[in-house]
Amino acid sequence: DIQMTQSPSSLSASVGDRVTITCRASQGISNSLAWYQQKPGKAPKLLLYAASRLESGVPSRFSGSGSGTDYTLTISSLQPEDFATYYCQQYYSTPSLTFGGGTKVEIK
Amino acid sequence: EVQLVETGGGLIQPGGSLRLSCAASGFTVSSNYMSWVRQAPGKGLEWVSVIYSGGSTYYADSVKGRFTISRDNSKNTLYLQMNSLRAEDTAVYYCAGVQRVFHYWGQGTLVTVSS
Numbered sequence: 001d002i003q004m005t006q007s008p009s010s011l012s013a014s015v016g017d018r019v020t021i022t023c024r025a026s027q028g029i030s031n032s033l034a035w036y037q038q039k040p041g042k043a044p045k046l047l048l049y050a051a052s053r054l055e056s057g058v059p060s061r062f063s064g065s066g067s068g069t070d071y072t073l074t075i076s077s078l079q080p081e082d083f084a085t086y087y088c089q090q091y092y093s094t095p096s097l098t099f100g101g102g103t104k105v106e107i108k
Numbered sequence: 109e110v111q112l113v114e115t116g117g118g119l120i121q122p123g124g125s126l127r128l129s130c131a132a133s134g135f136t137v138s139s140n141y142m143s144w145v146r147q148a149p150g151k152g153l154e155w156v157s158v159i160y161s162g163g164s165t166y167y168a169d170s171v172k173g174r175f176t177i178s179r180d181n182s183k184n185t186l187y188l189q190m191n192s193l194r195a196e197d198t199a200v201y202y203c204a205g206v207q208r209v210f211h212y213w214g215q216g217t218l219v220t221v222s223s
Binding site: 042049091099 | 158202209210211
């Protein structure tokens with residue numbers, strides 16, 4: 001199975017900050033990467049897929065980039081509603097899909 | 109509007125069985141990849157199982173031989189039969205679809221395995 005390693009596991013940031021979260025795959029995944037946001041007690045919500053394609057309805061302050069084994073989620077200007085936990089997921093190696101360990105974004 | 113509604117969770121003793129259901133609306137379960145994903149308390153997301161549109165099924169090693177995914181096309185409903193439950197199966201179980209990228213999620217149902 002492909003292992004997904006997210007960093008950092010948590011971070012503290014202020015409203016308006018630029019935030020970057022990294023996800024590294026144990027082998028190349030050809031941009032087959034999705035990012036999800038999860039708030040406490042709620043189901044995850046898809047933000048981006050194919051590494052950089054924004055899901056319908058997701059604000060443009062969220063963006064994704066990367067290639068090969070290394071991918072990044074960027075929030076250009078952190079908003080109060082963005083404090084949550086973020087997960088990456090690879091879907092290159094099916095049927096076994098794998099998630100990163102998560103990054104909790106907290107208020108500084 | 110797409111909606112997924114899970115039911116069937118609860119408290120069950122180790123070694124017991126439980127069947128989860130996921131009723132779908134707004135799309136056809138049988139035409140899509142449908143998965144179960146779980147989240148242990150305070151932990152991350154773990155893919156559990158998938159059923160493809162053609163009917164093929166696959167499982168995470170942690171549940172292989174104990175869990176069975178299925179669907180009822182007439183009810184547009186996805187199921188997860190869970191047998192020989194262990195304490196480490198305690199989690200919120202989500203159904204998710206419609207492909208390998210999870211555009212849609214249910215609200216989740218909590219399964220607690222404890223004596």
